[in-house]
Amino acid sequence: MSDIAVVWFKRDLRCADHAPLAAAVRCRAALGLYVLEDEWLEAPEWDPQHWEFIRQSLLELRRALAARGMPLLLRRGAMPAVLAQLRRDYPFTELFSHQETGAAWSYARDRRVAAWCREQGVRWREWPQFGVFRPLARRDGWAAAWEQFMAKPLLAAVDRLPGTTAQLDQGEIPTLRALDRPGARPIPPAGEMAAQQTLESFLSERGSRYLHTLSSPLLAEQGCSRLSAHLAYGTVSMHQVVHRARQRLRELREQGGVEAVERARHLRGFLSRLHWHCHFIQKLEDEPDIEFHNFSRIYDGLREDDWNEERFSAWAEGRTGFPFVDACMRCLRATGWINFRMRAMLVSFASYHLWLHWRGTGLFLARQFLDFEPGIHWSQMQMQSGTTGINTLRIYSPSKQWADQDPRGEFVRRWLPEWGSADYPPPIVPEQQVARAAREKIWARRRLPEARAQAAQVLRRHGAGADRKRAAKPKSQQKPPPATEQLDLFS
Incomplete structure (x- = not known):
């Protein structure tokens, strides 16, 4: 009980x-610390909505910790300078935090913190935040490790935490105005209580037809879990979501009956996607450079020199002349959220139809997504752009997606009021012609002998079970099919 601790809150x-x-319960004294880092505020993926969600969550967290006897300090600055300044007034010997798989600036910051802790004799202990493991040279055994992690008992919120007798200014949790930043778009309720309410409403009612609603931008608004922002900022843990979803699955099995069986089927589909959440974050943990470089370097130079600012602006502003694409972008910009299939379509359209590089479009989308999660984001940007070397190309047809997901035009009319008028522009590109041209450019690289060697390396390091099963097929079955529908061009 002689240790003096700082619990460093990040995305938890x-x-x-x-x-x-x-x-921290076992320490003689402890306090909580959140650092508003200038590196993050200046990062190209930062957006005011991100801070507003965190700010509201911190306000609730500060109250919850105070009720348990622990103060939560807010400091602004660079790590580890903040730690050094704090230690002059509060001689802590322990730094506790969760591991973070984040953008490049956070990796560099963690290295600086680790060096400072070694120099100062402070013991920094980190715990896994998701089913993501370090170090992990190969994916063999990852699924079993994920299952083992999720099967561990939940840690209950402790009733009483050690505080400190040190007289420390807790610091204001600043508004965007206080930070001299623009206001945020409207955000959903934030904080731990809202996360639990969102989870329960999904498991008890909203998720009853999950598999039927997740692809439609109209139905997914309510039918999807809407937990992604809470998971991204840690107002709920993946561990909690998996445990509660499995508990609900057991309840449905015990309940029996046709309706319960059907609900259980949808819930199993949701649980499988929680597994994929960590699978993609593990990729960035294992290879942080994928934030900047192609998984398979055979695709280097494929799009970098063809950036078209006019096409990018039209895509980013929702005025490409493709109504469904533009409506999805308008919805995303207004709300900070759109369902996964529509995210994939937006990236596919930018990458193939407009031939834009994933890094530039990815930074823009990172600012639009309230639930921006670097590991998922950069893996998906590359997967949907065809630069992983191991995934099937999916060139989404905006026309077919519109017909499939919004056949009555309700979603388009809601977000694109000028559709059908003289104010709405014609299509910026000929849809099928540019899609076929993009497919041919990708396959020209993918047919190269060195492309296969690089794909094998990517597969060994990052491949999941489905990827490995596909790679195990005879080579004759792995050749690129000439028919465009085999590449989901018209999916």
């Missing part, structure tokens, strides 16, 4: 199922 803004807080 909750009290329950929080390993660093549980460890």
